[in-house]
Amino acid sequence: MRAVVIGVHLRREDIEPVAEAIPLGELFLSGAAVADDQPLGDRDLVLRVAQMRASLLERATFIAIRYGFAVRSSEEAMAKCAPQIERWRRLLALHRDNVEMTLKVAVASTRPRPERQAFASGADYLRALHEATRAADVDPRFREAASRLGNCRWVHRDGRSLECVLLVARDGVERVRAAGEQLKRDFPEIPFLLSGPWPLEVFADDDHK
Amino acid sequence: MPDQSQDLSLLETLDHLLDRGVVIAGEAVISIGDVDLLYLGLNIVLANVDALIRTTERR
Numbered sequence: 001m002r003a004v005v006i007g008v009h010l011r012r013e014d015i016e017p018v019a020e021a022i023p024l025g026e027l028f029l030s031g032a033a034v035a036d037d038q039p040l041g042d043r044d045l046v047l048r049v050a051q052m053r054a055s056l057l058e059r060a061t062f063i064a065i066r067y068g069f070a071v072r073s074s075e076e077a078m079a080k081c082a083p084q085i086e087r088w089r090r091l092l093a094l095h096r097d098n099v100e101m102t103l104k105v106a107v108a109s110t111r112p113r114p115e116r117q118a119f120a121s122g123a124d125y126l127r128a129l130h131e132a133t134r135a136a137d138v139d140p141r142f143r144e145a146a147s148r149l150g151n152c153r154w155v156h157r158d159g160r161s162l163e164c165v166l167l168v169a170r171d172g173v174e175r176v177r178a179a180g181e182q183l184k185r186d187f188p189e190i191p192f193l194l195s196g197p198w199p200l201e202v203f204a205d206d207d208h209k
Numbered sequence: 210m211p212d213q214s215q216d217l218s219l220l221e222t223l224d225h226l227l228d229r230g231v232v233i234a235g236e237a238v239i240s241i242g243d244v245d246l247l248y249l250g251l252n253i254v255l256a257n258v259d260a261l262i263r264t265t266e267r268r
Contacts, residue, residue, distance in 0.1 A: 007230075050222045064230030080233055102225075156230075195221045201229040 002072045003031025006053050007062035007199055008101040010092040019052050023074045025085045030056055040068055061095055063088055064199040074157055091204055101176050101196030103164040105138045138162050142187050149179050153202050165202040167182050173197050
């Protein structure tokens with residue numbers, strides 16, 4: 001048996017009995033048990049993990065691990081995560097009462113995708129693709145209004161949308177939802193989707209630019 | 210009639226599960242020119258999951 005890792009948590013009781021708690025030094029990983037022969041792309045498994053992720057967030061804030069990381073033991077988890085543990089402990093203590101909310105906005109302008117044939121190397125092509133993605137932007141008035149909703153980081157996901165990721169106190173989620181409704185009234189021409197709460201995803205990344 | 214908000218919520222949930230959060234260093238991630246190749250791979254998984262859900266719903 002192995003476990004697909006869902007997140008990093010401060011306390012064991014934040015995890016059990018929703019998921020398996022895997023000790024990781026002072027912290028714990030939450031995991032969903034998976035049979036050795038079950039592929040991680042299995043539909044039922046993905047949906048089960050998504051449901052467990054939501055249930056875990058209702059209990060306490062955690063750092064989300066991107067789907068696809070599986071371990072067979074606490075020792076294996078320690079070997080792969082040891083350098084991060086102190087940073088994760090600090091982040092979890094700091095953001096114990098916070099969650100993320102995501103405001104996904106359709107971009108106003110895009111730069112065309114580069115043509116693969118125009119580049120001599122794959123690396124040059126990928127760099128150009130990355131730059132084209134980062135060139136996407138939204139109406140600056142909307143950007144300013146969305147940024148006022150709270151502690152926010154803008155993330156380029158693809159060439160068609162931009163995300164404003166907000167760090168929100170758990171008791172501030174309804175306030176942000178109401179502010180999102182107001183944004184819809186103020187900018188009816190700009191399509192966007194406000195979703196959450198989510199665990200720490202973007203704000204778990206100290207290297208965010 | 211299917212509830213569109215539920216579909217949207219499921220898609221958002223899957224999008225966050227498959228494309229957000231910390232990537233464990235050395236686990237499978239390969240980056241070239243700031244483009245995360247694992248990210249591309251997981252998008253393929255997401256597309257498959259999405260297709261599977263639609264297929265199941267049509268039955």
